[in-house]
Amino acid sequence: MEASGTKEKIFMAAVGLFAEKGFSATTVRDICRRAEGSNLNAVNYYFGGKRQLYNNILETVAAEGGRRMQAAKMQMDLLRTPEEKLRRFILGYMRMLYGGGEFSEQLCRIYIRELADPSPFFLETVQRHTVPQTQEIMELVRELLYEGASEELVRNSLSLIVGQITYYSFSWPVYSRVHPEQPRMDFVWDKLAETIYVFSLAGMRALSVKEQNSNANRGNRQ
Amino acid sequence: MEASGTKEKIFMAAVGLFAEKGFSATTVRDICRRAEGSNLNAVNYYFGGKRQLYNNILETVAAEGGRRMQAAKMQMDLLRTPEEKLRRFILGYMRMLYGGGEFSEQLCRIYIRELADPSPFFLETVQRHTVPQTQEIMELVRELLYEGASEELVRNSLSLIVGQITYYSFSWPVYSRVHPEQPRMDFVWDKLAETIYVFSLAGMRALSVKEQNSNANRGNRQ
DNA sequence: AAATGTTTTAATCAAATGTTTGAATATGCC
DNA sequence: GGCATATTCAAACATTTGATTAAAACATTT
Numbered sequence: 001m002e003a004s005g006t007k008e009k010i011f012m013a014a015v016g017l018f019a020e021k022g023f024s025a026t027t028v029r030d031i032c033r034r035a036e037g038s039n040l041n042a043v044n045y046y047f048g049g050k051r052q053l054y055n056n057i058l059e060t061v062a063a064e065g066g067r068r069m070q071a072a073k074m075q076m077d078l079l080r081t082p083e084e085k086l087r088r089f090i091l092g093y094m095r096m097l098y099g100g101g102e103f104s105e106q107l108c109r110i111y112i113r114e115l116a117d118p119s120p121f122f123l124e125t126v127q128r129h130t131v132p133q134t135q136e137i138m139e140l141v142r143e144l145l146y147e148g149a150s151e152e153l154v155r156n157s158l159s160l161i162v163g164q165i166t167y168y169s170f171s172w173p174v175y176s177r178v179h180p181e182q183p184r185m186d187f188v189w190d191k192l193a194e195t196i197y198v199f200s201l202a203g204m205r206a207l208s209v210k211e212q213n214s215n216a217n218r219g220n221r222q
Numbered sequence: 223m224e225a226s227g228t229k230e231k232i233f234m235a236a237v238g239l240f241a242e243k244g245f246s247a248t249t250v251r252d253i254c255r256r257a258e259g260s261n262l263n264a265v266n267y268y269f270g271g272k273r274q275l276y277n278n279i280l281e282t283v284a285a286e287g288g289r290r291m292q293a294a295k296m297q298m299d300l301l302r303t304p305e306e307k308l309r310r311f312i313l314g315y316m317r318m319l320y321g322g323g324e325f326s327e328q329l330c331r332i333y334i335r336e337l338a339d340p341s342p343f344f345l346e347t348v349q350r351h352t353v354p355q356t357q358e359i360m361e362l363v364r365e366l367l368y369e370g371a372s373e374e375l376v377r378n379s380l381s382l383i384v385g386q387i388t389y390y391s392f393s394w395p396v397y398s399r400v401h402p403e404q405p406r407m408d409f410v411w412d413k414l415a416e417t418i419y420v421f422s423l424a425g426m427r428a429l430s431v432k433e434q435n436s437n438a439n440r441g442n443r444q
Numbered sequence: 445a446a447a448t449g450t451t452t453t454a455a456t457c458a459a460a461t462g463t464t465t466g467a468a469t470a471t472g473c474c
Numbered sequence: 475g476g477c478a479t480a481t482t483c484a485a486a487c488a489t490t491t492g493a494t495t496a497a498a499a500c501a502t503t504t
Contacts, residue, residue: 165385
C-alpha cells in the first residue's frame with residue numbers, strides 16, 4: 001500500500017501554499033494541482049478536509065519546533081554562565097526559524113502567520129507548550145539583569161529579543177525589497193544570532209542600570 | 223446627498239474586518255452586515271468592488287502613516303544630537319503604531335498584515351515611500367555607530383530596532399495570551415519607546431566596539 | 445408639483461469553492 | 475487467479491462569493 005506517496009505530496013504542496021498565501025487564500029484545487037496533479041478528492045480522502053489538513057500541518061510545526069527547542073535547551077543546560085545560555089537560546093531560536101532547508105522555512109512562515117493571526121488549534125498548543133517554555137526563558141533573562149529586577153523589565157527584555165529574532169521572518173517579503181542587498185537568511189542566520197546576542201546583552205545591562213538608578217532615586221526622595 | 227453616511231459606515235466596518243481577519247477571509251457580506259445592515263450592493267456602489275475598497279483603505283494607511291512620519295521627522299530635525307533624534311524616531315514609530323485610538327490600531331494591524339503578506343498595491347507604496355525614508359533613517363543610525371561602520375552593521379542595527387518596535391503589534395494575539403499581565407499598548411507605548419531607545423543605543427554601541435575590534439585584529443594580522 | 449439626480453433595496457447571476465459520491469483502477473494477500 | 479482492500483478518478487452537489495441589474499425610495503432643484 002501507499003506506493004506513489006500521494007499523501008506526502010499533498011502534504012508538501014499544502015505546506016508550500018499555506019506558507020505563501022495563508023489558509024483562506026489557498027484552495028484545495030491549488031494544492032492538488034501542485035501535488036503533481038493529484039485528484040481533487042485526495043485532500044478529503046487522506047486528511048478529511050482542508051481544515052484538518054491544515055491542523056495536521058500545525059501539529060508538525062509544533063512538533064518540529066518543540067523538538068528543536070528541546071535540543072537547544074539540552075545544549076543550554078551544559079553551559080555555565082547565563083550569558084552563554086542566552087547566546088545559545090538565541091542561536092537555537094534562529095536556527096529553528098532560519099536554519100532548516102526550504103521545508104523548514106515554509107513551516108516557519110506558517111508559524112509566523114499563526115503568531116499574527118492564530119487559529120484556535122494554534123492557541124491551544126501555545127497554551128500547552130509556549131507558555132511553560134517562556135517561563136523558563138524568563139528565569140534565564142532574570143539572571144542576566146540584576147537581583148530584584150522588576151517583572152516588567154524581565155518581560156520587556158525578552159520581548160525585545162524575540163522581536164529582533166522574528167522580525168526578519170515575518171517582514172521578509174517587504175524587507176527583502178527595501179534591502180535588496182541583504183543576503184538570504186540561511187547564509188547569515190548564525191552570524192546574525194551573534195549580533196543579536198551582543199546587541200541584546202548590552203541593551204539589557206543598560207536597562208538594568210537605568211532601573212536601578214530609578215529605584216535608588218525613588219528611595220532617596222522618600 | 224450623502225444623508226445617512228453609508229459610505230463611511232461601510233469603510234469603517236471594512237477596516238475593522240480586514241484588520242481582524244485579513245483580505246481573503248473577509249466577505250463583502252460580512253462588511254455590509256456590520257455596517258448597520260447595509261445592503262449588499264453598497265460596497266460595489268461606493269467603491270467599485272471589494273479589492274478597490276481594500277486599496278482605498280491601504281491608501282488611507284499610507285497617507286496616515288506618511289503624515290505621522292512627516293510630523294515625527296519635523297520634530298527630529300529640531301533636535302541636535304543623533305541620540306535625541308533616534309529617541310524621537312522610535313517614539314514617532316511607536317506612536318504611529320500604538321498611539322492612536324481604536325481606528326488607528328486597526329489601520330496599524332492592516333499595515334502589519336501587509337508587511338508579512340504584501341499586496342501589489344502595498345509594494346508599490348513601499349517602493350515610493352518606505353525605501354527613501356529608510357535611507358534617511360540609515361544615515362541617522364550610521365551617525366550613532368562609528369566613522370566607517372560597515373553597511374551591514376547599519377542595516378542590522380536598524381532592523382533590530384524596527385523588529386522590537388513592530389513585534390508587539392504583529393504578535394499581539396498570541397503575546398497577550400502568553401503574557402496576560404501585559405497592559406494594553408495604548409497605556410504603555412511611550413514608556414516602552416524609551417525602553418527600546420535605551421536598549422538599542424547600548425546595543426548599537428556594543429556592536430560598534432565589536433566591529434572595530436574585529437577590524438583592528440584583522441589589520442594587525444596582515 | 446414635476447423633473448432630476450442620488451441613494452437604497454431586493455432579486456439574481458456566474459464563477460469559485462469545499463465536499464461528496466460512485467465507479468474504475470491498482471495493489472497486496474491467500 | 476481471485477478476493478479484499480486501498481487508492482484514484484471524473485462528475486456532480488450544495489454553498490458561498492463577488493458582482494450586476496433594475497426598480498423603488500429619497501432628496502434637491504426647477
